[in-house]
Amino acid sequence: MEKLGIKEKQLLPSRTVFHGTGLSCSLIGKIKIDVLFGDKDHFCREPIWFEVVNLDSPYHALLGRPALAKFMAGIITIAGDYQKSAACAAASSRLAESLVITEEKRLLDRVVAMASKQPGMPSDPKETEAQGSFQPAKETKKIALDPEHPERFAVVGSNLDIK
Incomplete structure (x- = not known):
């Protein structure tokens, strides 16, 4: 222009x-x-x-x-200027790359922010089992479900009412 x-x-x-x-x-x-x-x-x-x-x-x-x-x-x-065309193409490529990097950084920052709002997860899966949301009563007893298979049992609170 x-x-x-x-x-x-x-x-x-x-x-x-x-x-x-x-x-x-x-x-x-x-x-x-x-x-x-x-x-x-x-x-x-x-x-x-x-x-x-x-x-x-x-x-x-x-x-x-x-x-x-x-x-x-x-x-x-x-007809055009080939040197100018090559320089512009290179600059456009750098611009496109920087736009992609900027967008990826924005998404990564968003993921990090979301992760920081989540409660910490234990690295050991056994800790997860031990710290589950359901905790049995302190006083429990095992009740056999099948006398021929002692490994099959239920755990119930020992202070439960008969009803």
Whole structure:
């Protein structure tokens, strides 16, 4: 936008939403620019609306469906700066990686916060059994369930009422 000499006050408001860019970007506005298609012998000048965004991208312009549909007859060749494209692609990759790392750190912080609110768990499973929520009465007795199988028994309180 700056290299074309376009000032922000020349932009019109826009409610367009971008999809498929891979990164979030803020929409600044839109502007109609005359674009020349073709070569010096065969060309066509057409006004095209461009949505302007604040996005570090290897592309200076993305032609969307409306522009491509308008010029379906022929091949569109666009020249660009390959060094700038490679630098922008590398920067976008670093940005995407940092966004993923930031999101993973946020989720990890959330898990740690949730874990700190939980009561402590003993590391030894035998401690868990000993500290269960159900604790038998101090005075208990074993009652055989089957005389032929002494390992089968029930534990009941010894001070229970007969009823």
